[in-house]
Amino acid sequence: MNQIEALKLYENSVKILKNNQHENGGFYASPPGTRYPFIYPRDHSIDILGAIAGGLMDEAKKGLDFMLHAQKPSGEFSQRYDVDGNDASYKDLQIDGNGLVIFALGKYFEATGGSFFEEMADKEFVLKHWDTIEKAVEFILINKNEEVDLIHTVNSIHEYPAYEHGFEIYANSACCAGIFAAVKMGHAIDKDVSKWESEADTIKNAILTRMYSPRRRSFIKCIRVKDKSSNPIGYDAFASAVIDVDAVEYSPAYFGLINEHDVKNLATVKRIHEQLWDKEIGGLNRYPELWGRNNGGYGPWCHFTCQLANHYITVDNQDMAEMYLGWVVDMAHNYLLPEHISTIERFEMWLEDYSNAKILRDSKLTMIENTRNHPKWKDGLAYVTIPLIWPHAEYMRAYVNYMDKFQSQ
Amino acid sequence: MIRLSSLMPKAFLMGIVELVDMVGPEKTDRWILSIGKKLGEREGPGIEGARENSINYMPICPFANELIEFVEISGERPPQFMDIIKHTNKMREESGRGWEFPAISNIFCILHNSYRKQRAEMAGSKMLHLGCRSPLTKTIVYNDKAIEKAGMSRDDVDKVLEKSVCVFKIEDPKE
Numbered sequence: 001m002n003q004i005e006a007l008k009l010y011e012n013s014v015k016i017l018k019n020n021q022h023e024n025g026g027f028y029a030s031p032p033g034t035r036y037p038f039i040y041p042r043d044h045s046i047d048i049l050g051a052i053a054g055g056l057m058d059e060a061k062k063g064l065d066f067m068l069h070a071q072k073p074s075g076e077f078s079q080r081y082d083v084d085g086n087d088a089s090y091k092d093l094q095i096d097g098n099g100l101v102i103f104a105l106g107k108y109f110e111a112t113g114g115s116f117f118e119e120m121a122d123k124e125f126v127l128k129h130w131d132t133i134e135k136a137v138e139f140i141l142i143n144k145n146e147e148v149d150l151i152h153t154v155n156s157i158h159e160y161p162a163y164e165h166g167f168e169i170y171a172n173s174a175c176c177a178g179i180f181a182a183v184k185m186g187h188a189i190d191k192d193v194s195k196w197e198s199e200a201d202t203i204k205n206a207i208l209t210r211m212y213s214p215r216r217r218s219f220i221k222c223i224r225v226k227d228k229s230s231n232p233i234g235y236d237a238f239a240s241a242v243i244d245v246d247a248v249e250y251s252p253a254y255f256g257l258i259n260e261h262d263v264k265n266l267a268t269v270k271r272i273h274e275q276l277w278d279k280e281i282g283g284l285n286r287y288p289e290l291w292g293r294n295n296g297g298y299g300p301w302c303h304f305t306c307q308l309a310n311h312y313i314t315v316d317n318q319d320m321a322e323m324y325l326g327w328v329v330d331m332a333h334n335y336l337l338p339e340h341i342s343t344i345e346r347f348e349m350w351l352e353d354y355s356n357a358k359i360l361r362d363s364k365l366t367m368i369e370n371t372r373n374h375p376k377w378k379d380g381l382a383y384v385t386i387p388l389i390w391p392h393a394e395y396m397r398a399y400v401n402y403m404d405k406f407q408s409q
Numbered sequence: 410m411i412r413l414s415s416l417m418p419k420a421f422l423m424g425i426v427e428l429v430d431m432v433g434p435e436k437t438d439r440w441i442l443s444i445g446k447k448l449g450e451r452e453g454p455g456i457e458g459a460r461e462n463s464i465n466y467m468p469i470c471p472f473a474n475e476l477i478e479f480v481e482i483s484g485e486r487p488p489q490f491m492d493i494i495k496h497t498n499k500m501r502e503e504s505g506r507g508w509e510f511p512a513i514s515n516i517f518c519i520l521h522n523s524y525r526k527q528r529a530e531m532a533g534s535k536m537l538h539l540g541c542r543s544p545l546t547k548t549i550v551y552n553d554k555a556i557e558k559a560g561m562s563r564d565d566v567d568k569v570l571e572k573s574v575c576v577f578k579i580e581d582p583k584e
Contacts, residue, residue, distance in 0.1 A: 072453040086532040087455025237414070361468070362572040363459065 001326035009328075010399045012335035013392035014054050017047060020389050021059055022083045025066025029080075030388050038080040038088055041067060041097035042157065043390045045104040046303070050393025052104075052111045053400045060108050061125065067101050068129045075139030077101050079155070092154040092161070095143055098136050099174030103255065105133070106181025109188070117188075126185045137182050137196055140175045143228055144199070149206040151175045152228030156248075158286065160293055163242050166225040169211055170248040176203040177255035204257050208264070217267035219249040221287075245275040246287045247304040254307060260314040269311055273320075281343060281381070282327045284308055295364065296371060296384035297342030297350045302328050302391035306398045313401045321406075325398055328391070333376055337395065338386035347371065347382040418475040419482070425516060429489035434496040438519065441493070445523025454532035456579060457525070463580070465536070466573035472517035473544035473574075480545060490516040507554035514543035514550045518575075525577070534579050540566040541575040 020028045026039030027047035044067055051060040070085035071077055077097040079089035105126070113121030126133070143152050150167035157170045164171075179200040186193030212219050222242040223233075230236035250272060252258045253265040276285040283300025309324035331341055342350075351368065354360040367385065376383045428437040458467045470476075480486050494513050501510035511522035522538055529536040537555040540563070542548070549570060551563055559578040569576045 072455075073451060074453075078455070082456070082460075084532070086534075087453065087457070087528070088460065089455070090458055363468075 001322040002329055005332075006325070006329045006399060006402075009332050009335050009337075010396060013050070013337075013396045013399075014056070016336070016387055016389060016392045017050055017054065017056065017396070018059060021047075021063065022066075024083055024085065025062040025064075026081065026083055026085070027063055027389055029390065030385055038082060039066070039070075039085075040080045041077040041101055042094065043388075045097070045100035046390050047393045048104040049107055050396040052107055053393075053397040057108070057112065060104075060111075061122070064101075064105050064108055064125075064129075068105070068132045071132050071135060075135035075137075077136070079159075091159060093143075094155040094159070094171075095140060095151060095153040096156050096171040096174040098140050099171070099176070099178030099255075102133060102136050102178035103174060103181050105129070106178075106184055109181075109185055121188060123189050127189055130189070130191070133182050133185065137179055140179060141196075141199055144203065145225070145228055145230070145233065147231050147233055148210055148223070149202045150210065150223070151203065152225065156222075158246075158248075158293075160291075162293075163244075163246075163287070163291060164222055166238060167211070167223040169207070169219055169221055169246070170251045172203065172207050172211065173251035173255045173257055176200055176207060176257060179203070180257075207252055207257065212264055213243065216243065216271070217264075218245070218271045219252060219264065219268045221246040221249060244288050244291070245271055247272055247276055247284055247301070247307070248286075250307065250311065253311065260311055265311075266315070269308065272308065281341060283331065283341065284324070286340075292353070294342075294346070294350045294353075296340065296367060297344075297347030297382050299340050299342030299346060299382070299384075300327075301340040302331070302337045302388075303394040306391060306394035309398045310394075310401055313398065313405050316405070318406055321402060325395075325402055328395055328398075333374075333383060333386065336387040337391040338383040339388040339391070340384050341376075342382040342384065344377065344380050344382060419479055422475070422479045422516070425493070426487045426489045429492055434489070434492040437489075438493050438496055441516075441519050442523045445520045445525075446527045449524040449527025449531070452524075452528055455528045456532060456534065456536070457528075458575075458577075459573070460579075463578055464569060465577040465579055466569050467575040468573050470515075470517075470541075470544045470574045472515070472521070476515055476517060476544060486545065493519065501552065501554065508537050508552065508558040510552060510554075511538045512540045512550045512552035512555070514541045514548065515545065521575075529579070534581055537578040537580060539576045539578055540570060542570055544574065 020031055027044045028037055029040050029043045048060045048063045066085060070081050078087040079091045079094050082088045109121055109126055140151060145152055151172050153168055153171040154161050154165050156164040156168040158164060179196050183193045183197045183200060220241060220243050224238040224240045224242060225233050225236045226238040227236060233239060249268050253260050258265055278285055278300045284305040286301050286304050289298040305324050305328055309321050312321035312324060371382045371384055374383045425437060456465055458465050497513055497519060501507045511518045525536055537559050538552055539556050539559060540549060540551040556566060566576050
């Protein structure tokens with residue numbers, strides 16, 4: 001990996017993160033005037049984790065304060081918000097947002113404490129938002145199916161109900177980790193969180209058993225179920241399992257529910273790498289091409305590539321870590337990272353598929369124009385939505401871990 | 410065909426028909442408005458839909474499928490729906506604040522406007538419903554008083570309706 005370029009990308013990622021935080025605290029998904037000038041709890045939470053990794057604790061706190069104030073009366077965090085914290089969503093429930101916000105808050109809380117947790121941890125901030133935390137956890141729990149002890153959602157990380165409607169691995173891992181974070185914060189400020197602790201253990205056990213396929217030696221993507229309260233779920237209209245590979249099958253380890261070295265995780269990551277590493281241009285795809293939802297052309301995503309880089313860093317596999325992180329460094333354009341990268345051929349294939357099927361939305365026209373006008377197009381590559389803030393945050397996390405692990409030796 | 414799992418939206422629409430017969434369009438209208446407002450309160454502040462600066466729009470009608478299916482089953486649009494729509498249109502025309510009313514292309518517009526208005530007010534904004542296209546007949550209807558208050562024209566609204574079915578202007582009362 002080119003260490004000088006890697007450092008420059010890190011330094012620019014810090015700038016990107018700081019420059020794309022609105023004065024009210026929300027991190028834009030992409031800069032104003034580009035594709036996603038709203039605040040999405042999913043992206044925003046990872047941005048907060050990036051800020052923590054980069055030591056931007058004031059920014060992290062401001063981001064959390066913004067999001068915690070934006071909670072809906074039901075306890076839900078919506079798909080997206082405007083800069084004033086008003087719900088501006090246009091999609092159905094995405095419950096991973098609830099888990100992610102509490103998970104990010106928990107990481108902030110841990111980071112403020114450091115080695116002197118009792119004395120230094122920002123308990124005041126947690127106390128201030130405790131009612132919000134309670135509502136967020138309770139909202140997750142009312143979406144738990146009592147037959148299988150898993151959390152039901154309509155959309156998850158790919159916002160793709162066809163493959164995510166039901167009990168989905170990323171949403172369940174995020175929510176479970178969020179409840180564990182709430183438990184930890186509750187203990188620190190002397191709250192009775194025994195019920196949540198028990199619920200989190202139950203959900204975790206369900207993830208590790210019902211969502212792991214011993215024969216495939218991999219976590220699976222989703223147990224499709226239409227209605228959260230279907231009982232028995234075998235009679236639900238959608239009852240089926242999505243067993244295709246998906247980058248987020250790594251989620252149980254990503255959210256700390258299992259150890260990175262756990263054999264279930266190692267085998268899952270092996271399958272992800274074998275099936276989703278892009279043979280033509282490198283980098284990690286998010287799911288199989290034949291799922292047929294390849295906006296901007298099928299291709300690797302920077303933030304999923306960074307996530308697995310982090311895995312390889314943690315398990316001491318420096319060659320693979322450098323292959324993954326080095327790819328991100330190499331593909332950055334002027335130290336900016338796109339949402340994903342495709343080839344011209346695949347881009348045009350996607351455009352043909354969507355045009356013929358008449359499912360090309362007007363909102364995609366700007367993305368198409370920007371992609372074709374990007375300098376990388378002349379190199380044969382489609383850079384879709386650049387910069388996206390989320391991959392910069394994931395890169396910061398992976399880069400800091402990489403340096404801690406390999407450069408201190 | 411009505412299947413049990415999709416009974417509820419149809420039950421609501423049939424409830425409107427029955428209620429108009431029982432208590433008339435005025436009271437039924439108030440009932441629908443009250444439902445929208447209460448649901449909006451529960452959902453909290455927000456402005457759903459796509460947005461371009463102060464213009465907000467719905468790319469598709471969230472109620473279209475249910476409405477079309479109900480009308481297909483009924484064989485025609487129930488006249489009770491038109492009774493309520495006529496009542497609301499009359500109120501809008503007679504009111505000195507007609508911009509606060511919806512542009513109605515179907516019965517769900519009344520519910521949606523009440524819900525959306527409540528959520529926008531909780532967010533510190535006001536929403537003007539400028540126009541919409543009927544999912545049944547494709548006819549475009551306008552709220553001319555809202556369009557005038559927004560400082561726009563029907564042509565402006567038509568341009569947004571080329572990519573949407575429902576157009577609003579977000580008004581910040583502080584401005």
